[in-house]
Amino acid sequence: MAEPIRIVVTGAAGQIAYSLLYMIARGEVFGIDQPLILHLLDIPPMAGVLEGVVMELNDCALPLLREVIPTTDPNMGFKDVSAAFLVGAMPRKEGMERKDLLSANVKIFKVQGQALDKVAKKDVKVLVVGNPANTNAFVCANYAPSIPRENFSAMTRLDQNRATAQIALKLGVSVSNVSNIIIWGNHSSTQYPDADHGKFFIEETQKSVSRAINDESYLRGAFVETVQKRGASVIAARKMSSAMSAAKAACDHMHDWWNGTAPGQFVSMGVFSDGSYNSPKNVIFSFPVEINNKKWKIVEGLTLNDFAKSKLKLTGEELQEERNEALSVLDASASNL
Numbered sequence: 001m002a003e004p005i006r007i008v009v010t011g012a013a014g015q016i017a018y019s020l021l022y023m024i025a026r027g028e029v030f031g032i033d034q035p036l037i038l039h040l041l042d043i044p045p046m047a048g049v050l051e052g053v054v055m056e057l058n059d060c061a062l063p064l065l066r067e068v069i070p071t072t073d074p075n076m077g078f079k080d081v082s083a084a085f086l087v088g089a090m091p092r093k094e095g096m097e098r099k100d101l102l103s104a105n106v107k108i109f110k111v112q113g114q115a116l117d118k119v120a121k122k123d124v125k126v127l128v129v130g131n132p133a134n135t136n137a138f139v140c141a142n143y144a145p146s147i148p149r150e151n152f153s154a155m156t157r158l159d160q161n162r163a164t165a166q167i168a169l170k171l172g173v174s175v176s177n178v179s180n181i182i183i184w185g186n187h188s189s190t191q192y193p194d195a196d197h198g199k200f201f202i203e204e205t206q207k208s209v210s211r212a213i214n215d216e217s218y219l220r221g222a223f224v225e226t227v228q229k230r231g232a233s234v235i236a237a238r239k240m241s242s243a244m245s246a247a248k249a250a251c252d253h254m255h256d257w258w259n260g261t262a263p264g265q266f267v268s269m270g271v272f273s274d275g276s277y278n279s280p281k282n283v284i285f286s287f288p289v290e291i292n293n294k295k296w297k298i299v300e301g302l303t304l305n306d307f308a309k310s311k312l313k314l315t316g317e318e319l320q321e322e323r324n325e326a327l328s329v330l331d332a333s334a335s336n337l
């Protein structure tokens with residue numbers, strides 16, 4: 001069997017981690033032949049809860065799990081890790097937008113970027129889940145200059161999964177038959193869920209999602225809004241933000257980054273923009289990507305109509321605003337030292 005690899009989950013005492021740790025430790029992300037050492041990072045007030053999580057992980061008697069290391073020290077949490085799930089951050093409550101969390105959460109990602117830079121493996125794959133995820137990933141990467149920028153990503157896979165599930169429901173097919181639904185831009189209510197390039201299989205034939213649905217007002221209206229507002233709808237119903245589905249999406253994102261995408265299929269990830277599709281450069285923007293040998297590549301050459309272009313412009317502008325606000329929060333906190 002392979003040598004164990006070290007994986008860190010931050011916010012390990014929180015609700016997303018409670019589902020996520022189990023899925024990782026079962027082998028759902030890195031494979032059923034890959035032993036793991038799990039690092040569980042949280043803040044000092046949660047040290048007692050972390051102990052309980054460690055007990056439960058041990059009690060699961062999972063064959064791949066070689067060791068569990070709970071810690072409240074980022075330098076120990078990130079030491080020699082090959083993959084990092086950055087979940088630890090404050091969640092929003094009813095009535096808030098995700099960007100309202102910016103001033104509270106952005107500082108966490110500065111500290112964690114610095115620790116990753118110092119002690120993680122240089123090829124570490126970093127997935128930021130904590131909100132506002134795109135801007136936090138931008139901050140984290142900027143404080144980890146010795147790690148390539150393409151190793152930092154933000155999670156829009158939950159949005160992709162939500163969008164795929166809505167389309168499957170509309171078509172009356174299984175989600176596993178639907179692919180290439182895209183999330184563009186920010187993990188926020190300005191994101192653009194796009195089914196125009198979607199495909200589905202029925203009776204062993206591949207068909208176009210938009211042609212089969214043939215309802216532009218749905219695809220530009222209710223579909224887009226349902227996905228944009230799904231996080232808020234879950235909060236309104238549960239009084240807590242999505243956790244089980246967020247954990248599943250984090251596993252899907254890292255699984256595909258680690259193992260690659262099938263030929264002709266793409267997935268959405270927030271990654272550093274190179275200006276593709278007229279997006280602003282130097283923000284973490286969600287694009288359709290194909291993955292090979294653990295490297296993602298933006299899918300180029302897709303045709304966007306004027307409606308899509310206007311949506312990409314809006315979400316790109318929001319990301320630029322968030323980035324500028326994050327930088328001013330960090331400047332202000334640096335000058336208060």
Ligand SMILES: NC(=O)C1=CN([C@@H]2O[C@H](COP(=O)(O)OP(=O)(O)OC[C@H]3O[C@@H](n4cnc5c(N)ncnc54)[C@H](O)[C@@H]3O)[C@@H](O)[C@H]2O)C=CC1
Nearest residue numbers: 011013014015016042088089090091129130131155158246
């Ligand atoms: N990108 C996405 O699609 C999604 C993102 N989220 C975001 O994920 C984050 C976590 O959500 P939940 O697990 O529900 O929250 P939670 O409140 O249940 O858990 C968060 C955990 O992070 C810990 N934490 C806070 N600061 C930390 C730090 N500096 N280092 C390590 N741990 C720290 C807390 O002590 C807590 O245990 C939130 O920001 C939420 O908005 C949630 C769902 C989907």
Ligand SMILES: O=C([O-])CC(=O)C(=O)O
Nearest residue numbers: 092131158231232241242
């Ligand atoms: O909506 C929230 O605050 C949590 C989240 O990011 C999501 O469920 O997509």
